Amino acid sequence: MELKSNFGGKSSLDQDRSAIDKIQNELKMIFFKVNQQLLKEEEQSIILNLLAIIIQFFQATYIIFNRQTWKVWQTFEVTEWLNKIFGYSMLVPYFQMLSFPALVAMMYVCLGLVVFAFMLIFLLSYRLKSAFTWPIYILRILVQMFLSVFYMPIMDLFFSLIACTTDENGNTINQIFIDITCWQGVHIVHGIVSILAIIIFYLFCITFALIYYEPRYLPKQPLSKKSGRNLAVFLTYELVMIICYTFMVGRYYDYLFILIILVGSFTIFWKMHIENPHNNVYIAKMWSMLVSVNMWSVILLCFAKFLEGQLFFGTIYAWLSGLPLMIVAVLKTEKLNYDLLLTNLNKVTDPQEVLNLTNHLIKLFYIQDSDSQLMIDGFLEIHRATCAREDCYLKQKKLPNQRLAKPFFKDQSLQERDVDLLMVLGQIYFNQIKRFPNEIALRLRYSLFLLDLMKQRQQALNELIQSETLCPSLDNEFIIFRYKKVIEDEMNQAQNENLGNLDVATELAFQNHMRSFQNKIERATLMHMDFWSQLQEDSPDLGKMNNIGAKINLAIIQVEELWNKMQMMTQNLPKAMRLYAKFIQEVLQDKDYGEELLEKARRLQQQNSKNKNKQMISILSGEDLSQEPNATTLVSTAVEKFAQIINLNLSCCNMFGYSKSEMINRKINIFMPNLYQKFHDSYVEHFLQTNDNKNINKERLIYIKLKSNYIAPCFLMLKIIQSLDDNLQLAAQFRLPKIFKPTCYIILDSDETIDSISASCISMLNIDQKMISHKKMSLIDIFPKFEENKAQYLTKGGGLLQFSSYSTQFSNSNITEEKEHEQITFMCYMTELELLANNHPLKSGSSLQFKFYPQRSMYSGEFVADTNSQRVDQTILWDQNDQSSMISSNQIDVLNTGNLRSQVKTDKSEEQNLNSKINYGEGIKILRLFENRIQDIDDKDDMMSDDEELGKNSVFQNNIEQAIDNDQQRNDQNNIFRSRKNLFQIINSNQTPKVITKLGWTANILALILIVLSFVDFFMIYEQYDDIYNTIILVKNQNQRNAELQTITTTVQNLLMLNLDVWQLKTDNDKATYETTQKIKLNNSITNVDNLNKELMLSSVTLSDSILSMMRTDIVIMKSSDGNEQLYDLSEAIQQIISKSLIIRDKSITNINMQDIDVNFVLYNSLNSLIYQLRLFSTLYANELRVKTQNNGQTFLIILGVSTAAIGLGLIIMIIAMISVSKNQEEVLAMFLDLPEKTVKYLYNKSENFISNLQMGEDDEMMSEIDDIEKEEQEELNKTLKTKRKKKKFKNTNKDQRNFIFGIFFVLLITQGYFVLNYILSHTFLSNLDQMIPEINATARAESFYRFVDIGERALFLDRNQTIMNQDAYTMVKNNLNALYVLDSSMHQEHSLNVEITNQIYLDAFKEIFMSQPCTILATIMFEVNEQECQTFADGAIYQGMAVGVARYFENLRYIMTIYDQFWNNSKVNFTQLTRGFATFKNITKNSDNTTNYVLNLNNFNHTKEARQMQDNYHRGTFRYLIKKMIEGIYQDMESSKTQLLAFFIVFDVLLFVIYFILWLPLVVKMTKDIWRTRSMIMMIPLRVIQNIRSIKAYIKDNIQVNEIDV
Secondary structure, rough: OOOOOOEEEEEEHHHHOHHHHHHHHHHHHHHHHHHHHHHHHOOOHHHHHHOOOHHHHHHHHHHHHHHHHHHHHHHHHHHHHHHHHHHOOHHHHHHHHHOHHHHHHHHHHHHHHHHHHHHHHHHHOOOOOOOOHHHHHHHHHHHHHHHHOOOOHHHHHHHHHHOEEEOOOOEEEEEOOOOOOOOOOOHHHHHHHHHHHHHHHHHHHHHHHHHHHHHOOOOOOOOEEEEEEEHHHHHHHHHHHHHHHOOOOOHHHHHHHHHHHHHHHHHHHHHHHHHHHOOOOHHHHHHHHHHHHHHHHHHHHHHHHHHOOOOOOOHHHHHHHHHHHHHHHHHHHOOOOOOHHHHOOOOOOOOOHHEEEEEEEEHHEEEHHHHHHHHHHHHHHHHHHOOOOOOOHHOOOOOOHHHHHOOOOOOOOOOOHHHHHHHHHHHHHHHHHHHOOOHHHHHHHHHHHHHOOOOHHHHHHHHHHHOOOOOOOOOHOOOOOOOHHHHHHHHHHHHHHHOOOOHHHHHHHHHHHHHHHHHHHHHHHHHHHHHHHHOOOOEEHHHHHHHHHHHHHHHHHHHHHHHHHHHHHHHOHHHHHHHHHHHHHOOOOOOOHHHHHHHHHHHHHHHOOOHHOOOOOOOHHHHHHHOOOOEEEEEOOOOOOEEEEEOHHHHHHHHHOOOHHHHOOEHHHOOOHHHOOOHHHHHHHHHHHHHHHOOOOOOEEEEEEOOOEEEEEEEEEEEEOOOOOOOOOEEEEEEEEOOOOOOOEEOOOOOOOEEEEOOOOHHHHHOOHHHHHHHOOHHHHHHOOOOHHHHHHHOOOEEEEEEOOOOOEEOOOOOOEOOOEEEEEEEEEOOOEEEEHHHHHHHHEEEEEEEEOOOOEEEEEEEOOHHOOOOHHHOOOOOOOOOOOOOOOOOOOOOOOOOOOOOOOOOOHHOOOOOOOOOOOOOOOOEEEEEOOOEEEOHHHHHHHHHHHHOOOOOHHHHHHHHHHHHHHHHHHHHHOOHHHHHHHHHHHOOOOOOHHHHHHHHHHHHHHHHHHHHHHHHHHHHHHHEEEHHHHHHHHHHHHHHHHHHHHHHHHHHHHHOOOOOOOOOOHHHHHHHHHHHHHHHHHHHHHHHHHHHHOOOOOOOHHHHHHHHOOOOOOEEEOOOOOOEEEHHHOOOOOHHHHHHHHHOOOOOOOOHHHHHHHHHHHHHHHOOOHHHHHHHHHHHHHHHHHHHHHHHHHHHHHHHHHHHHHHHHHHHHHHHHHHHHHHHHHHHHHHHHHHHHHHHHHHHHHHHHHHHHHOOOOOOOHHHHHHHHHHHHHHHHHHHOOOOOEEEEOHHHHHHHHHHHHHHHHHHHHHHHHHHHHHHHHHHHHHHHHHHHHHHHHHHHHHHHHHHHHHHHHOOOOOOOOOOHHHHHHHHHHHHHHHHHHHHHHHHOOOOOOOOOOHHHHHHHHHHOOOHHHHHHHOOOOOOOHHHHHHHHHOOHHHHHHHHHHHHHHHHHHHHHHOOOOOOOOOOHHHHOOOOOOOOOOOOOOHHHHHHHHHHOOOOHHHHHHHHHHHHHHHHHHHHHHHHHHHHHHHHHHHHHHHHHHHHHHHHHHHHHHHHHHHHHHHHHHHHHHHHHHHHHOOOOHHHHOOOHHHHHHHHHHOOOOOO
């Protein structure tokens, strides 16, 4: 018979489901499982929840007085104060007082908390069985905080970063920090991150708001509420309000804002106050207060907007006054909901009305006060009058066949009102679900009602399953998911407690499981056939075998899970156990376990008929009684047949001695002793009224009356059964106890008259039924002194009791003796118990158990409570070596009843008195060999137990025996091939494989290294960018300090020339004005130098050791007026110049001359050693900038190298591990190739025969004829073991390994790409910056260098013999002119080279200054120049661009030096002819020294004046503006680079998070399960085959057992 499997390919379900659906379902299950853990045993403090709501009240009120709307109230002094008060509940106001970076940092902290919550969710989803509970606690706290006090502050914080507005200049700025420009630079990244954070945080909170609550009515739990959608609406309202007051800036948005907030406040008022979702009264009141005050506030806000200042004033005061009144009104108001109780269910069109009514009725049911009970009574009356259904419970309640419905309820405290309400609620749910079959919420409420109140778990589970088919929403789907698990666990626990008893609903579910069980077994068998069929091919495909093996493993797991579920439902499943055993035997090839299950099934079948201690009554109809082997009867509870027998089986007839016709339709009390008969009907009635189910489904001891009128002890089990006509029936099953000793039973009435006796009383007490029926016989007749000591018998210690009989016979298997007029003394114990029958007290006796010790001539006994509910404990009654007999008496009295059970033994001393009798056994002993000793079997004192003998053995002998036992146990454990069970335990140990552990550690270390490197890389780049930027500022400040120092020198020269009367100033007023102007400039320069010097000295920029050493070393030679030279460090030298300049500033103009020591000090030292060292320091700072750019690039290269090495090493290790995993899986699969052909065919045939028998329904035996096949298999095995077989060639089309390696390589390549990209970005920026350093240096030095050329030239004019930079002045001036030209040329050349890499800001500035007209810019930044003067200055040269102006400046300087060459040492030169009208001669020296006069007059040439003015006004402004714009451009480029790096850093970390938690952890779990699954495939090979194939045994020993699961 050829069978083909349909399970080889993908199922249609898998094909239809898209990847998105799978991911969505997986994420949903992750959230569901984690949330189920969070809600498990959740106990929250109501006080903390109330405090959280109060804080939320402040936050919600902040919406009314937020930063945009508090002015709407038009009472600024009050509303501004309220804005600050309610703002304390938010986060932004705190950081508003700090800085924007602090706000950004807090934003990332909050985002980190959200990400951390997600991390905990994924961690818990994959490690739910972890012993660590701290993730649950932390996540629970985070979820609670996010859903309450943290939600609005965090959301407002996220929005504050993108809260932008437009200023008067049209720039987009932040509303809170107006100095922050929005959507530029790094703010772009922060803005994008904040937007993503808003989306993620909102989805997180909405998801948990919908599912994180308790849907059952538990009024003491804060989380108990009807739905989570109300909270989701409230959170959405807060989000909308934050969006409104963030982006609706300006008064023209007030009307729209008020409209939105009015709609929103009304919505949350309806959701939280009207619908009232919370079940806890305090939580509900607080939420009602919150939304009511919010609604009140919004209404008054509307008044303030529309009517404030027109009809009345002070709306805010009305709000403040009405606030406490509103709170008190909400707290005092009670919702009675009378309208709900008047709902006409016949006309309901909205299922929500049904839900509101049922929820309110359940609430009233739990309150249980007088008001709620009155309301319930009123509802029941209204429902009785309005219910139009014929099967209405209240209408049919008084009918006879409905009064037995109450025993369904196990709660004995339920009153009749409560039962009526629950029955009506059940009918309402049931009937309304028929009207609204697609209403999921109604079905869910019905299922919770069945679970909590009706205790009908299976029906509740059925409703949940039905709801699952209706496409529920997320929140309803979670309720279904959670409570299916809860109900199944409770059902399993209940069934285990009830020893497998099944109710009707569970029986139906069990039948469904049975059918599914058979289908899954069939499916698994077909998969096995596919596997063995694939293995029979010439070149088996290991990849296909692995895939089929995975499906087999999944199918077997499903079979085992269903089997375990069925076992939890009941242990009485011999048919399913037999099917499962055959499946294990013939398909899974586990002979031992299969035979064990078959034996267990056989024992279970026998147990159902013999061992009735665990017997369950499985009666579903009267026809089933014939199949019951025990005595069973059905009793009706209907009025017309109340307490009558309606059916019984033949075993019952045999037990009682009646025929079936004699018992049918007779009262059940015919089986009871006379004293019980008259009370039994009342007892049953009382049982039905009080719902007392404590004796249902429990076995208890009673006394029955047989047809012969004698009583007998019997065990009874009762069960309530629902009949087809909706009546209740009582099923009674009887079992006689096993009695090993003769015992008699006596029942007494209240007068201590014997009412009933057992048949054993005839032989033991010489009384029979005729004697007590014809004549009343009292207990005193048998026990004469019973009445005297009755009080003593009622005590705990008891007392002696005398028994008298004229003829008593004691029987034993060995001795028979007859005595007359014997007196027996024994201890007697009595007690009184009270039963309730027909609401009257009824006394019932308890068991007294006696034990007689002949050696001591005494009786001992104990009282066993509740005779009718306890089994007789026979272990304490009899000594096996004693000759004994028993007597028992029971006493039951309506008012005062005791139960006496006596057991009488023959006194051994009496035997010794029978000297007249011959003892033929005297002197004969029975001996036995025990523990190497011959002992007398009758000598009890010499008997030794095993434990005693063991204690008497020697220590050495005990140690040897213990060692032998340990070695034997160790050998049994080590020999894993001894049994399939041992092999199964080793192979399926489900321990984490070492290779997976190593792989996990490698991935964790690699992830940690990558995170650390990413942080180090990012923050190092940030830090080094800042350091480079600060170094650029340092270079700028250093050169600006040089320029300011030279400005001081220029000012001193100007004052000196003013004193020398060089300047052509006509009046003294002009001279005084000039003097004042120059001294102001001198003072400003001194101040600037001092400030710049402080900035340079206090700078935190890291400098090289050479610079720091030079700064601390005395390297500047300062020459005093007396000609002495002294060394100072640079700072001291500058301070010397400043101090001397301050002195000069305060001197009169007449004292400023060449002979003045201060003037001479400043002019000489500022032009020699000081300027040399200043230029040297400028060069060093520029070199420091170059070194930092180059060294930082090397640092980034090192980080790149470390990351590459770490990723490469991790990749190698992970690839090796992946290959190891795949190799081990391939080795396991390759072992199947060692199986002989006939073995594979044999296994295939076994599966085929099993599936054939299963499909044909031959499940009783399903055995195959396999003896011949087994012989052939063994012969084939022997042949293959003796000969060298050529192993089959195989192929492996499994692409999982390649895909995994490719995926890991791709992921690591992406991570490495981040570091490469970081390196490229930083290296490119630093390379560009390094290329720009010459231009930066030239632009920064230009001002001071231009100034120095002018100073040098004028110093030359003043004194030809003065040195400049310790060289000849004339030579230095000529050289400076050439160097200045080179500087200007290099600056333009470098700029042309850097056009492609220079920021547009500097390009535009350079073009405007040099190529366009710079007058507008210079007039803006230089207050000494206006635009009109600039346009006409130097014949419009400046207006044409500084390129023309600088060229004219060079020409002027060269022309002046040319004239100087003509004037020097040539007193006869024609001044007028050489000046050509550019200057007017002035006798400055007041003598005939024409050479000096001519040279000094050069200062008054038009060229000199133009150059001097150009230097003071235009050059200074030009180069300071250019260096400023250059730094701005560099800063912008740096910020752009930082923004890119920050964006990549965030994306990289998010990517790492996604890769690790969403991709890697599931992959590790999958690989671990793949290893376990592949390893478990070994168990598909029969144990006897494994034992005979050496290669398989060697692999298991070497790779699994020895290495401790190192696969």
